[in-house]
Amino acid sequence: MKKLILSLSMIVIVLAGMTGCNTISGMGRDVSTVGSDVAAGANAVGKSMSNR
Secondary structure, eight states: OHHHHHHHHHHHHHHHHHHTSSSHHHHHHHHHHHHHHHHHHHHHHHHHHHTO
């Protein structure tokens, strides 16, 4: 039963995320933007740790 609820929750989350992206290419741009933001955050943390 837990697996079913987890699976349905994941499907709802994915579908909700995809509605924000009108097309597959839009979704690709969104994912790329998130990746860039994560990389920038990681770089900032790395720089702050190396400056100690």
